Amino acid sequence: MLKCRQIAEQASQYIDGELSLWGRMQYRTHLMMCHHCRLFVHNFKAGIAMLDRLHREKTPQDKVERICGHVRSIPKD
Numbered sequence: 001m002l003k004c005r006q007i008a009e010q011a012s013q014y015i016d017g018e019l020s021l022w023g024r025m026q027y028r029t030h031l032m033m034c035h036h037c038r039l040f041v042h043n044f045k046a047g048i049a050m051l052d053r054l055h056r057e058k059t060p061q062d063k064v065e066r067i068c069g070h071v072r073s074i075p076k077d
C-alpha cells in the first residue's frame with residue numbers, strides 16, 4: 001500500500017493521468033481509506049484549477065498574440 005508521502009509526491013501525475021493502471025488503482029485505494037489524502041488531493045486539484053483560471057484571466061488572448069508576433073519577428077541568424 002502507498003504511503004501518504006507517496007500520495008503527495010504523485011498527486012500531479014495522478015491528476016494529469018500519468019500513472020499506470022496499477023499505480024492509479026493503488027492511488028485510489030489509498031484515497032478510499034485515507035481521509036487526509038482525499039482532502040489533500042481535493043485541495044491540490046482546487047489549487048490547480050485556481051492557478052489555471054488566474055493565468056487565463058491575466059493573459060488576454062490579444063496580448064498572447066502580440067507576444068507571439070514579437071517572437072516571430074526576431075530575426076534568426
Ligand SMILES: [Zn+2]
Pocket residue numbers: 003004007030034035036037
Ligand atoms: Zn494517506
